[in-house]
Amino acid sequence: MRQRWVFLVLTVLLVFVFSSLTLAADSVKFTIPLPLTGSKAKFGEIEKRSYEIAMEEINAKGGIKGKKVILEFEDSQGKPEISRAIAEKVIDVLKQPVIFGEYSSSCSKAIAAVAEERKVPYLVVTGASDTITQQNYKYVFRMNPSVSYYTSGLRSFLKEVVKPKTIAILYESSDFGTKGAEGMVKDAKRLGMKVVLKEKYESGAVDFKPILSKVKSKRPDVIYMVSYVMDAALLMRQIKELRIDAKLFAGGAAGFAIPEFIENAKDASEYVVTATLWSPQVSYPGAKEFAEKYKSRYGKYPSYHGAEAYSALYVIKDALERAKSWSPDDIRDALKKTNIVTAFGPIKFEDREGYQNQNFMDTLVLQVINGKHETIWPVKYATKKYVYPIPRWRERRR
Template sequence: MNHSDLPTRRRVITLSSTMAASLALPGWARAQTGEPIKIAALIPLTGGGGAYGPTMQRAAELVVNEVNAAGGVLGRKVQLLVEDDQTNPESAVRAARKLIDADKVCAIIGTWASSVTTAVAPLCYENKVFLATVSGGEAITSMPHHGYIVRTQPTSALLGAVFANFIADQGGKNAYFMGPQTPLSQSYGDTIEQQMKKRGHVSHTLLYEDKKSSYRTEIGQVLRDNPDFIVLGGYVPDTAVVVKDLFRAGYKGKIVGMAFGVNQKLVEAVPLETLENVYMIGSSPAVGAESYKRLLRLLKTDSLDPYSCQIYDHANLVLMSIAKAKQATGTGIRDSIRSATHAKGGKPVDNAVDGIKLINAGQPVDYNGASGSCEFTEKGDVMNTFFRYEQIRGGKINLIKIA
């Protein structure tokens, strides 16, 4: 299938369920075999997160295609609706309202930017639609979501602590966090300040408008404090401007960026000298897991970003939960997601097709995801995660470690 020939804004994936699967169901379920189970991917195909959206879409489609080819869930085909949130809260809310009110989806997966997830989350839990997100904003799972939200991305507080540890390990004592004016950026800045203070060091935070053509004034303010480390918390478009202005200003200290803004797309967008020896840290896929290797093969690629691995896990988790709950509702997913995917003594699986077969046979399942274990606290935060540490040298991204 050539994805470049498909509409960017919205796609629907449907495959027929088999007659045998339908006949094996009880009467109440057979009556619904003509009604597809609808789930949605609300992802950034454009905007600041646009570099990740297309691969995230393909990862989610793979799960749905495989499950439908194997007979669907509850004898029904699965329909995946894809909407572009444009990395913009207002656009995301409009798309979410349509998905919930008109399309009647039972789950939304893959929301990326924390500002987007924060905006659409109330629509989901108020309408009992399950939401699985890759956003790290601390406030997301602090909302009164009644169990309708889980996230596979480490929280901003955890990631901020990882950055503070890295800065201290590199000998940094005076850091400055620069990021766009968002609640997530403020959370990162606050956490780094707190963690640096515990070590007897200092950190400051400067938030900027994210669509400016120059940040020379802001950088002049930052450099007056002579920081030995600058942390970049923006997306690729604004980070590209910041690193060029830092280079022009003659900054000689160290730079470390969030992987969603300092990555291959940034390397391709700016002069190589502006990124020499710049570090980056971000959540990492579970590169040793069979599910990660499986996804590599299916997508025919050599490496994967964490967000595509996470949405792949979202789709698997949601469809197994529907099978376990025996109902395609947000409430059913909420109530079954932990028991469906991490049952005590469960058989290890790395995909929904195998998981659903076991669930239908009354056997426990232990899902090992491409992004990690995918076990969640009662609050909805992922329990275990990996971080990837890298450095840019000579225009190439070099892995330091995964821990």
């Protein structure tokens, strides 16, 4: 009787294992951490939609090595400790041999530490803090430029067009904001600009007028802000309200580079420029098609975060198709040899300038013209000529 019971249990287990292996033979599933609730949820939504578009396209063309791609998303709420827990689950429990995703630098850092510790490759998609790829990590790769490189296009625009002598820098207190501000201080030194004010604030502030009063007293040529979207919009609305004039209002990507900035700042967003990593008008293969597909579904063009997420799945596909096996080490080796051009741009992971496994690429400048983001710099990528000088507040229609 006992032998029959053992035989029955073993049979059930074999059926379960066989079923699992059959599913694994037909598909490959990735769990992606993203902020789907909380203050960063808008970015998580853009990225989730973009991953799904890429998944549909890849599956329509046969999947990855004949396997159907299945994506699942876990909500990190934009909190590093939750991101870390998701990464541990994905690696230790789900046994996923490669991990990718997340939005913010702090959450990406948390996952990077877990991935390096477990020796599982991690593709950073949007986290921009310099230090993520400056720790001699072997298993961490980043496809987006680091925050210090976000402003390369903007720096060129300032040098060749605006030629400012003074700048005020406002930044939110996260790692991204802090590093972005430090990067602009270095840029200012290169360009011969005097930093007349460098002021930090807590994200989610409801009143920037005390800080902006300090800015107004300094009368800088450029007001440069590193902010997420709601802060970015409120800053510009209150700058308009206080009638603070400057030669240029500039954003360090992030909140300034997505359509919601224009929706929330309204006419105060007009003529604001921002660094960005991508625009729907770039000539990279598949960029325009992705942008139009996204817009047809969701009513607006994606920000660069969407292009990053969309292209990330193609980077993973490319690496898995070249890898000797789907072990973490073989996938890591394949990622290291990546050299492709995606809808987001060229992807090649290099060790240079103090970075490891870092992708380097040109960055762009957008300007809000007639209530719409237009690419204005470099000239070869421009969809419209920049507006400069910008009118003073009293010269604008209310």
